Amino acid sequence: MDVFFYMYKKELLILGGGSALLLFIAVSAYFFLKKWYLRKNILKNIKKIEFYVAGGEKSGELCFELGNNYILLEDFKTAENWYQEALKIEPDNEETYLAMAELYKKINQYQKLKNIYIKLVEFNPDDYDVIRELGWAYYYCDEFDNAIATFEKVKFMAPGDVHTRYSLGLLYLNKGEKYLAIEEYRELKKLDERKAQSLFNFIYPKGKSLESEFEQFQIKHKPEKNNKKNPAKQLDKAQAPEQTQNKKAIHPDNTTQQTSDTNKKKAQKNKKISDKPQKNDNSQSS
Numbered sequence: 001m002d003v004f005f006y007m008y009k010k011e012l013l014i015l016g017g018g019s020a021l022l023l024f025i026a027v028s029a030y031f032f033l034k035k036w037y038l039r040k041n042i043l044k045n046i047k048k049i050e051f052y053v054a055g056g057e058k059s060g061e062l063c064f065e066l067g068n069n070y071i072l073l074e075d076f077k078t079a080e081n082w083y084q085e086a087l088k089i090e091p092d093n094e095e096t097y098l099a100m101a102e103l104y105k106k107i108n109q110y111q112k113l114k115n116i117y118i119k120l121v122e123f124n125p126d127d128y129d130v131i132r133e134l135g136w137a138y139y140y141c142d143e144f145d146n147a148i149a150t151f152e153k154v155k156f157m158a159p160g161d162v163h164t165r166y167s168l169g170l171l172y173l174n175k176g177e178k179y180l181a182i183e184e185y186r187e188l189k190k191l192d193e194r195k196a197q198s199l200f201n202f203i204y205p206k207g208k209s210l211e212s213e214f215e216q217f218q219i220k221h222k223p224e225k226n227n228k229k230n231p232a233k234q235l236d237k238a239q240a241p242e243q244t245q246n247k248k249a250i251h252p253d254n255t256t257q258q259t260s261d262t263n264k265k266k267a268q269k270n271k272k273i274s275d276k277p278q279k280n281d282n283s284q285s286s
Helices: 009-054 060-072 076-089 094-106 110-123 128-140 144-157 162-175 178-191 193-203 210-220 231-249 252-275 281-285
Strands: none
Touching (some): 009 060, 060 076, 076 094, 094 110, 110 128, 128 162, 144 162, 162 178, 178 193
16 A cells, blocks of 8 residues: 555556556456357357257257257347248247247337237237237337227226236327327326326326316317307397497486586577667667
8 A cells, every 4th residue: 555655646547547447358358258158159059959950850849949049149030940940840839939029029020020929819819918019019010000909909808907008008199199198198097107107208298287288178179069149149239339329318317417408508598689789769769
């Protein structure tokens, strides 16, 4: 420890960087050697199995094992060929179909994946896990109606299946049927709040209010009532201003005021007449 105390800061940084580099090289070398050793064993196993197959001991199990080994080598085309050879020998082997399904998922061959799961559903018509996977295969093939119908079947078989509710919510949202996605969210919330929140974030990515959206939808889709307006009522409303003016004109107070104003005008006129100078009769006679 005293050695580090007397070292300069620059020297300590160089020493630390060198140590980190050596550690990185050691870890990388360990993983490289491990991968190399596993690959060596896989190739050795493949040669051994192919020797037996070439010797006339070809079986569905050996072909299946060869497919699995080529999957580990990421040689997917060769793996697919060996799986197909296994199915020629054992056409009802579910394990081979499942392995091929995983292969097609890795290489994004969704049409082939769909066909595999259709076959698996024939083997297991009551296995809703397999039927759900078929639903997702339909989805990846852009067959949304078939996907929804498949998930609805699973929902009927297992109403409490969280994954099915979640998948249906996403499918309805993708199809533009937001109201049905909200319904699935409400049911999912009773089963798994965390999963329901995940679906909610897809439905409302900007954090909008679910209740306000639901109320607006109900108002928009509310059944229309008979809104034919009564013509008599419309006429009454149209004539309302005119009737108000008439009522104002014949109001008793207004009539009294008009009468008093008329009397005043007459009195002023009489007064003007009386104020005019009258001619003297005497001056006329003279």
